[in-house]
Amino acid sequence: MAAILQVERLSKKYSDGTAALSDVSFELEPGEFAAVIGLSGAGKSTLLRCINRLVEPTGGDVSFGGVRSAKASAHEVRLLRRQMGMIFQGYNLIQRVSVLRNVLHGRLGYVGPVRGALGLFSKQDVEEAKSILKRLGLEQQTYKRADELSGGQQQRVGIARALCQRPKLILADEPIASLDPVTAKIIMDNLHRICREDGIACIVNLHQVEVAKTYATRIIGMRKGKMVFDGRPEDLTDRMISHIYGESPDKE
Numbered sequence: 001m002a003a004i005l006q007v008e009r010l011s012k013k014y015s016d017g018t019a020a021l022s023d024v025s026f027e028l029e030p031g032e033f034a035a036v037i038g039l040s041g042a043g044k045s046t047l048l049r050c051i052n053r054l055v056e057p058t059g060g061d062v063s064f065g066g067v068r069s070a071k072a073s074a075h076e077v078r079l080l081r082r083q084m085g086m087i088f089q090g091y092n093l094i095q096r097v098s099v100l101r102n103v104l105h106g107r108l109g110y111v112g113p114v115r116g117a118l119g120l121f122s123k124q125d126v127e128e129a130k131s132i133l134k135r136l137g138l139e140q141q142t143y144k145r146a147d148e149l150s151g152g153q154q155q156r157v158g159i160a161r162a163l164c165q166r167p168k169l170i171l172a173d174e175p176i177a178s179l180d181p182v183t184a185k186i187i188m189d190n191l192h193r194i195c196r197e198d199g200i201a202c203i204v205n206l207h208q209v210e211v212a213k214t215y216a217t218r219i220i221g222m223r224k225g226k227m228v229f230d231g232r233p234e235d236l237t238d239r240m241i242s243h244i245y246g247e248s249p250d251k252e
């Protein structure tokens with residue numbers, strides 16, 4: 001199967017000299033569910049943000065659906081980005097507006113900022129947002145303000161907003177780091193189920209190896225900005241886990 005995403009020798013050095021990402025290369029097939037694991041500071045967030053160009057890489061390239069991102073115009077980057085839904089640890093919802101409106105924000109890349117700011121979404125967009133909320137068990141919350149919801153519900157809204165983009169790829173940056181284990185399981189079950197049902201590829205940054213092994217078809221291990229493991233969960237040995245998590249990247 002042709003890769004949907006090609007990450008080629010991707011590197012990021014921040015302006016203070018921190019080498020957050022060094023020469024990372026991998027390919028992702030449509031529908032793959034990959035987990036990125038590694039110590040805090042290993043470069044997991046930087047990797048996701050270089051893929052959707054929220055962070056500008058300093059080396060290498062990302063090709064998505066055959067379009068190379070390094071040479072893409074600002075317009076092309078917007079087109080690429082709207083096909084990549086992003087889910088954040090802190091949910092990143094607009095707290096004072098309704099759940100439905102938050103989900104519709106996923107359509108902004110299609111309707112444009114002015115229509116979006118005015119809330120001029122089509123009836124079809126509204127119906128689609130409502131049906132996504134239903135799929136995530138949030139029907140009853142549709143007209144509540146985002147800040148009236150629990151953390152787990154807010155994260156499901158985050159997933160719904162990403163889905164409203166009709167993405168081919170979801171990038172989830174530690175989506176369960178702020179949640180208790182029971183709620184975390186609900187989030188991971190939903191994310192995994194929907195990606196599988198809709199054939200959406202997913203890269204999810206996780207702190208918990210066991211969670212990564214439970215859901216992912218592929219695990220990428222990061223250490224000090226480098227990819228030190230890329231393989232199936234069953235091939236992730238204890239020895240490799242020790243290597244990935246062995247010591248703080250700052251201590252080397």
Ligand SMILES: Nc1ncnc2c1ncn2[C@@H]1O[C@H](COP(=O)(O)OP(=O)(O)OP(=O)(O)O)[C@@H](O)[C@H]1O
Nearest residue numbers: 014016018020038039040041042043044045046047
């Ligand atoms: N804007 C920035 N400017 C300078 N250094 C940065 C910036 N963002 C991240 N870094 C540094 O880059 C390295 C990788 O950070 P990154 O957030 O990608 O790691 P991470 O694996 O996602 O960590 P965590 O699990 O704590 O979120 C760290 O040393 C971090 O301090």
